[in-house]
Amino acid sequence: MKDFPKVLFERLEIPNIHKISVFQEHGGYQMAKRALQMAPEEVTKIVTDSGLRGRGGAGFPTGMKWSFVPKDASKIKYLLCNGDESEPGTFKDRILMEKMPHLLLEGMIIAAHAIDCHRAYIYIRGEFTESIAALEKAIEDCHTENILGKNIFGTKFNLEIHVFKGAGAYICGEETGLISSLEGTKGWPKVKPPFPAIAGFNRLPSIVNNVETLAAVPWILKNGAQAYRKFGTEKSPGTKLFCLSGPVKNPGTYELPCGFPLKDLIFDIGGGLLDDLNLKAVIPGGASAKILTAEEALKTTLCYEGCQTMGTMLGSGGVIVIPHTQCMVDLLHVVSYFFKDESCGQCTPCREGTGWMHKIVDSILHQRGRPEDVQLLLDISENIQGGRTICALADAAAWPVESYVKKFKQEFVDHIEKKACNLYKYSASL
């Protein structure tokens, strides 16, 4: 396998890199130190010039986000790191938090300086016990070394970082849902505008950045914006972590330059599918992304615009491989249950629509489908997406329904007409 440039995983294989002493021996916190000598605007400019885009799923330019924060020195500003990784098929932030907690903290110090923040939080999903323990220990060690706390590195800059433990809710990965959860309420997303950069946590300016996004910042500062732009494409600069899962020979998390062919990820790096299985479909960016047929997948490149061309999205980088033996009605049953279960219940189209869609898929799967159900699924999915709700969960729930039904329509029709499908052998009703 060819060696690909590494930004995030550059030091991943160094033994004990999660320890502060080892991290520092390998250049750790040098960039935080350098950033504190620079003007905040200068730091933001480098990140803006690098073209780094948010790695949580939406792909919003990071430097531009930072620049929205008001420069009013009297106002408290917050940096909120989103470590609520819950998009099905995604397991990249967890690796960074567990194995490289100091890389994330260094990125956060730099970002905090850029937006003039002195109190930051890392919101980690409650299930990630090891990530929480790794970051709590890392923060404690930073205090001992004067890397966090008052007068960091002898400068005038103060910063406290706290770990906040989630409690099991997918919606808290949505930035305003995360803020609600931090504020001690249900994880209900809020109407935007105002955007968090203007009125976020405690109605004060707040920047919410994904773990992977922040972890890329130290490298960018060290090597410069142009060096980062050497990787990836013009619209998707840099590298990205891709999580390959499903019945392939080498599942795992891989750092690759954006624009990498999906085909090569599955067949070269992933070693192809397990014996006797053929590729049927691929979900390129977590459960929310529209599914690609095998034919489409072979033509797709892994960058924001490459996925968009194919009518889907890069999302979180969770690449799920689906073999020819998988019944698509069954798979949609799993996905539609997830969104029904995770809808926060605030907006009617989402709360009702996700439930209806799952019920209809359930009846099709269990021999109770009616001929009109295929069109009904498409109608509901169309009617709940496109900005009819406060957040994008409704869209995320609608896209799989729409794409599975359109691209694998015959399987849905067969289930309804023949009351069976030769792929659906699983009979335990869940």
Added chain:
Amino acid sequence: MKVSFSPKALKEFNSFEGLFDNPKSRLLPTLHLAQREFGHLSTEVIDYVAALLNLPSAKVMQVASFYTMLHKKSVGKYEVTICTNITCAMMKSRELLAHTLKKLNVKEKDMTQDKKFTIRREECLGACDKAPALRINDTYYYNVTPEKLDKILESLPS
């Protein structure tokens, strides 16, 4: 029955104050602490947390009921949560769940008679490259087969 934190838990609760600019943010950390202390969030516990934070009980209940990791009824000594999302489902986690429920003769989310286990499905646990994945209390287990899970469950002390 009235409940109250041990001195150690009370000390931890008091430390939350310094973490936030708005005292309301203490609710979720306090609920986590209360669950660790009392096992689950009974009505008495909800009332106690509400009094500590000077919030209405209904508000505390509203938040407690929103999150799946917060238990409103008691759970077994070992809580087994099996991922049934896309990749794990394709790698036979639903069969694993059905097998375990049958073997222990218990319904999903209910406790076994000996109060040792509660089994339930969980959404993506972020371990899709090692599917099927599950958690038992705070520990992850990967590439789990029914035989492997039987052995794990047998090895856990009552």
